[in-house]
Amino acid sequence: MVRGDSPHYYPGSLGNEPIAVQFHAGSHYTALRLLEGYLPAEKIKMLHFGSPENRLEALLTGEVAAAMLMEPYISLAEKNGCRSVCEGHYLGAENASDNMDEVTFTAINRAVIKAVDLINSDKKQFIHYLLDDPKFAPVLKKWGPLTANDFVLSRLRYTHPTPYTDEQIEDTYNWMVRWGLLNTSVCAADFVDNRDAEPVAADD
Amino acid sequence: MKKVTSETNGAVFSLPWYVAKDEGFFAAEGIDMQFVQAHAVIPEHNTDNPEEVNPILGHVPFEEQQVAIYRA
Numbered sequence: 001m002v003r004g005d006s007p008h009y010y011p012g013s014l015g016n017e018p019i020a021v022q023f024h025a026g027s028h029y030t031a032l033r034l035l036e037g038y039l040p041a042e043k044i045k046m047l048h049f050g051s052p053e054n055r056l057e058a059l060l061t062g063e064v065a066a067a068m069l070m071e072p073y074i075s076l077a078e079k080n081g082c083r084s085v086c087e088g089h090y091l092g093a094e095n096a097s098d099n100m101d102e103v104t105f106t107a108i109n110r111a112v113i114k115a116v117d118l119i120n121s122d123k124k125q126f127i128h129y130l131l132d133d134p135k136f137a138p139v140l141k142k143w144g145p146l147t148a149n150d151f152v153l154s155r156l157r158y159t160h161p162t163p164y165t166d167e168q169i170e171d172t173y174n175w176m177v178r179w180g181l182l183n184t185s186v187c188a189a190d191f192v193d194n195r196d197a198e199p200v201a202a203d204d
Numbered sequence: 205m206k207k208v209t210s211e212t213n214g215a216v217f218s219l220p221w222y223v224a225k226d227e228g229f230f231a232a233e234g235i236d237m238q239f240v241q242a243h244a245v246i247p248e249h250n251t252d253n254p255e256e257v258n259p260i261l262g263h264v265p266f267e268e269q270q271v272a273i274y275r276a
Contacts, residue, residue, distance in 0.1 A: 022245060024259035048257050050245035052214070058250075071216045092217060094210065097272045104206060104235070108273075111229035111237075115220040118227065129222050133215035135244065158220055181254065 001059060001074065002066045004081030011035050011086045015043035017065035020055040023048040024181070027055070027068035030088045032179060041179075053139045060143065072130040075151045076143055091168070093161055109161045116158045123153045205236040211265045211274040213242035218275070240265045242274070 002008045008017070011034060019035075021028040028046065035044050047064060049055045052073045059067035060080055069077055074084070094112075096105050119126050127148035131140065140146060176182035208230075212218035221237070224230050230237040243262035251257065260267050266274040 022261065023254040023257040025261055045252065047250045047252050048247050049250055050247045054246065092275055094273050094275050100272050104208065107233035107235060108208065111224040111233050112220045114229045115224035115227065119220060119223055126219060126223060129219055130215045
């Protein structure tokens with residue numbers, strides 16, 4: 001996202017401009033994946049601002065040229081005149097500790113699947129969870145107001161929990177190694193274990 | 205009811221889990237789901253070097269085994 005008065009309208013002009021992300025998180029990796037199609041690596045200048053409230057603040061106060069955000073910070077930024085220069089989506093899932101048994105994890109996923117289907121049946125009905133998030137409250141107080149009508153609902157994408165495929169893991173591993181974000185002495189199979197994450201149906 | 209504690213990290217990511225709890229979907233599965241919020245990440249300085257940032261970020265509750273599940 002960039003401010004409304006920004007000269008940037010597409011990612012290719014953001015070379016050597018400071019971009020707020022949270023290193024080692026979705027905002028970092030997604031921004032790299034989006035920008036590497038437009039800019040050489042040496043011109044991508046990312047700065048670690050941590051949590052999204054910090055990144056939005058840095059954007060709106062002019063400390064950075066752009067910030068990588070997720071909802072509800074995108075909608076709040078747009079409400080403050082900002083615009084998107086590129087958008088990306090990434091896959092996320094819950095990961096369980098070693099002592100989580102398969103029966104419990106499968107039951108949890110059945111419940112989550114029902115919730116995903118309910119959310120997708122009427123996304124607007126559930127926007128209040130985003131607006132009522134205690135972490136968002138001080139940001140909303142400073143930069144709001146924001147209502148459910150301000151959201152682009154197609155940005156909110158929820159799917160049934162599914163384990164990462166071997167191909168996704170391998171591709172991501174190679175991409176992270178290429179960007180120097182992962183030690184090559186670690187192999188993909190060392191840090192991803194799908195043994196308790198087989199797909200389940202809501203009525204299993 | 206089996207008690208399970210999960211880390212949450214921003215409502216947009218944890219929405220299905222909040223809805224599953226409030227709609228009674230976890231309870232219907234015999235699970236008493238509890239949530240612990242991931243820590244906010246507030247850097248002391250805005251580095252441009254990823255190696256200066258601990259990749260654990262705010263997932264401290266999982267690292268400290270307060271929760272059994274976290275999102276990544």
